[in-house]
Amino acid sequence: MxxxxxxxxxxxxxxxxxxxxxxxxxxxxxxxxxxxxxKRKPDEKxxxxxxxxxxxxxxxxxxxxxxxxxxxxSKKAHSLEKGHIYFFYRPKVDADEVGSIDDVQKAYMILKPYWSSDAKRSPTLIVLGKKKLPQVEQHARYWGFVGKTSSNIDDVVGALKESTYSTKTKGERTIQAARPMGEGVYTITSHNGHSHLAYILTLPEEPTKVQDAFNIEKQASIVLNVKNPKKSSPPGSGLSGNEKAEFPDKLQKAFSDRRFVAMETTDFLNYDYCELVMIGATEDLDKELGKTAKDLEKMEEKDEDHVDYVGVDKVVFKDLHLEADQNPVAPLKEWK
Known part of the structure; x- marks a missing residue:
């Protein structure tokens, strides 16, 4: 087989x-x-x-x-306004000479916009509470308000000129003209849920002891909040009596029932007695505002050319229609 x-x-x-x-x-x-x-070995990858x-x-x-x-x-900074910024102080009535901030009666900040996202913005004089800007390093909170706003720059700077008044006890007294202590460029931006006023000084080139006394940096960013005029102010701050802003309904509705809101539109600054809370933010504009800071730097470069063309001793007076003999330019570098 x-x-x-x-x-x-x-x-x-x-x-x-x-x-x-x-x-x-x-x-x-x-x-x-x-x-x-x-099935793999233990050491097999x-x-x-x-x-x-x-x-x-x-x-x-x-x-x-x-x-x-x-x-x-969401964090991108959006420009609301661009323009020139000026800083002034007014000596006290009894001060023959000004040697420190103790001899100063008031300090002012003037915004002269040349572009705005709103249809129309007027030059604005802001009175600085505590006679200075808030300290950036300490994120201090200072108060201020719009003292005068007008499409006519002469009306705005009228508050800076010399004037007289009479008293029963001392007779006629003279309120000295305000002195310029800084000039530069600024932008107001909406950024990550809040608003900033960022500026760069052109004059002086570097801050002196005068600017230091008012917390005016070479460049800085300040958070801006607007106070609801229908709400009471914290003790020791704010305007009283009839000195309250009268906003139109479209602006007043932005507050709802809140005491403060971010400045989402610079139209708020078109109204006298608009109250502001200013908070020191940073000196590092590039980190805080990105491209907007770069745009501001370019604005400052153009402003330098403008200052060189007009003249350091003349530019503030020419821009604001002031008389140099009444508003001495010396405080740009030293007390006067």
């Missing part, structure tokens, strides 16, 4: 059949089978299939990118 043939498949044939079966399956099925069925890894990586990058763009957009 011939020998009986073996019907069992050899190991080589089994392996070949197995490989054929695997090749005929979809690629995903192969990956699943290898992940679930294979397994890499994720390239196609799957690339897909996961691409999706992840899209998510991160979209999130990053969203955050940057």
């Amino acid at each position: 011939p020998p009986k043939k073996h019907t069992s498949t050899s190991k080589e044939e089994n392996k070949a059949a197995s490989n054929k079966e695997v090749k005929d399956q979809p690629e995903d099925a192969v990956e699943d089978k290898e992940d679930v069925g294979s 397994t890499e994720e299939p390239p196609q799957k890894k690339e897909k996961t990586s691409a999706v992840g990058e899209d998510i991160v990118k979209d999130k990053s763009e969203s955050v940057d957009e």
Whole structure:
């Protein structure tokens, strides 16, 4: 009888059949089978299939990118207004000479806009509470208000000129003219839910002891909040009596029932007695405001050319229609 043939498949044939079966399956099925069925040695590393890894990586990058763009957009500073800024102080009536801030009666900040996101903005004189700007390093909070706003710059700077008044006991007395102590450029921006007044000084080139006394930096950013005139003021601050801003309904509604709001529109500054809370923010404009800070730097460069053309001793008076003999320019560098 011939020998009986073996019907069992050899190991080589089994392996070949197995490989054929695997090749005929979809690629995903192969990956699943290898992940679930294979046993690996403890020190054996397994890499994720390239196609799957690339897909996961691409999706992840899209998510991160979209999130990053969203955050940057929400924090982006948007310019509301641009213009020239001026700082003045007025000596006390009895002060023959001014040697420190103790001899100063009032300090002013004048904004002369040349561009605004609102339809119309007028030059504005702001009276500084505590006779100075808030300290940036300490994030101090100081109060101020719009003393005068008008489309006619002569009306605005009228408060800076010399004047006289009479008293029963001392007769006629003279209120000395205000002295300029700084000139530069500014922008008001809406930024991350609040508003900033950012400025860069052109004159003087670097702050002196005069500017230091009023916390006027070479450049700085100050947070601006507007007070609701229908709400009471904290003790020791704010205007009283009839000295309250009368905003139109569209501006008054912005407060709702709040005492303060961010300045989302500079139209607030078009109204006398608009009360402000100013908070020192930072000297690092690039970090705080990004591209808006770069725009402000370009404005300052143009202002330097303007100052050089008109003259250091003349530019403030020419811009504001003031008389140099009444408003001495010396405080730009020293007390006067």
